[in-house]
Amino acid sequence: xxxxxxxxxxxxxxxxxxxxxxVRLNPGTITAIVGPNGAGKxxxxxxxxxLLEPATGxxxxxxxxxxxxxxxxxxxxxxxxxxxxEIAWDVAVETLIALGRLPHRDRxxxxxxxxxxxxxxxxxxxxxxxxxxxxxxxxxxxxxVLAGEPQWILADxxxxxxxxxxxxxxxxxxxxCAAQGQGVVIVLHDLALAMNHADRVVVLSKGGLIADGPxxxxxxxxxIKQAWGVNGSWIGEQGARALVI
Numbered sequence: 001x002x003x004x005x006x007x008x009x010x011x012x013x014x015x016x017x018x019x020x021x022x023v024r025l026n027p028g029t030i031t032a033i034v035g036p037n038g039a040g041k042x043x044x045x046x047x048x049x050x051l052l053e054p055a056t057g058x059x060x061x062x063x064x065x066x067x068x069x070x071x072x073x074x075x076x077x078x079x080x081x082x083x084x085x086e087i088a089w090d091v092a093v094e095t096l097i098a099l100g101r102l103p104h105r106d107r108x109x110x111x112x113x114x115x116x117x118x119x120x121x122x123x124x125x126x127x128x129x130x131x132x133x134x135x136x137x138x139x140x141x142x143x144x145v146l147a148g149e150p151q152w153i154l155a156d157x158x159x160x161x162x163x164x165x166x167x168x169x170x171x172x173x174x175x176x177c178a179a180q181g182q183g184v185v186i187v188l189h190d191l192a193l194a195m196n197h198a199d200r201v202v203v204l205s206k207g208g209l210i211a212d213g214p215x216x217x218x219x220x221x222x223x224i225k226q227a228w229g230v231n232g233s234w235i236g237e238q239g240a241r242a243l244v245i
Contacts, residue, residue, distance in 0.1 A: 001077060001151050002026060003048060003183060007057035010043050016055070017043045019207045027151065027183040030174060032194035034187075034219075035204035036228055041187045042083060042156050044204065048185065049080035049154050075103035079150030083157045083187075085137040087129045093140050094125040100147030108147065115146040118173045120166070135161045142170070152183040159186075159193065171197050195219050195234070195241050203227055 004024035010017050018040045025031055025048075033041045046052040047059055050066050059066040061077060069077075079100070087096065097115055101108040116122060119139040124132065132140060138161040145153060153174070159167045174184050175197070188194045194201050194215060201218035203211035205227040211218040216238075224232045224243075232245045 001062045001183075002060070003062075003078075003152050003185075004060050005044070005047060005057065006060060008044075008047060008054050008059065009056040010040070010047055010052055011055045012043060012052070017207050018047070018204075020057070021204070021207075021209045022057075023202055023209070023212060025152075025183055025185060028178055028181050029199040030178050030184040030186065030197065031200045031202060032186055032188045032198035032215075033202045033204065034189070034191060034194050038206075039204040039227075040207045041204055044202075045080075045154050045156050045185065045187055048152075049078050050074050051080065072103060076148070077151045079145035079148050079153050081142050081145050081153075081155040081158055083160070085134055085141055085161060087132075087137060087141070090128050090130045092125070093121060093127050093129060093132070096129055096140055097121075097143045097147050100144040103148060108149075111149050112147045115143040118146060119143040120169060135163060135166065138162060139166065139170075146173075146177075150182070152185065153177060154185050156187045157189065159188070159190070167193075191219055191224070191243050192241060195243070196239050 002024060006022050008021045009019050033044060035041050047054060061069050098112050116125060119142060121139060121143055124136060142158055159170060178184050198215055201215045203218050203223055210227055211223045221233055230245055232243050234241045235244055236242050
């Protein structure tokens with residue numbers, strides 16, 4: 001099931017935040033969306049999740065306009081994780097994660113247990129959500145997305161609140177999801193993470209698409225200069241590269 005945007009423009013707060021962006025995303029891959037602050041990264045992810053109405057253009061799911069897809073199909077296909085780790089209800093962790101099964105109308109016990117194990121949340125399962133740290137909340141909310149077994153995982157800065165060990169665990173799990181055929185789209189600020197772990201990188205700047213392709217091409221030194229206005233160079237081996245500025 002493909003997901004993409006065609007000539008997509010978005011307005012937020014009376015301001016155009018994306019202009020004529022076209023991307024076609026394929027399942028079985030990890031795509032990183034990167035760019036400077038205000039580039040439109042979160043807005044693009046929200047549109048792909050069906051949570052923002054385009055000013056012009058369209059979002060397509062499996063070749064069909066997202067707005068024309070049945071609500072239940074969208075809910076099952078698209079799992080969205082916002083940047084904020086806020087939790088509205090003070091329920092036990094396992095209850096919160098189980099909410100990811102709502103689009104399926106089943107308990108999905110096996111899927112819930114897999115999500116708990118994947119995010120290493122076994123010791124927290126009975127804990128009230130109000131007693132979690134910021135990083136723990138982020139993991140719980142991602143587990144809720146994973147419990148729904150969506151065909152597309154759309155996550156806005158999923159690594160930001162995690163320590164190094166949990167970042168590595170999450171990246172490893174997302175790679176496993178992609179290997180099993182799910183599509184993964186993540187917004188990142190850390191260009192080294194995008195370079196080393198993404199299959200594809202989409203670079204936005206001032207609401208426009210300026211690069212889209214394999215990490216080594218999309219995050220070339222010339223693109224970094226164009227998008228971020230800084231001179232940088234990559235050092236290290238492929239898969240373990242660092243950006244020196």
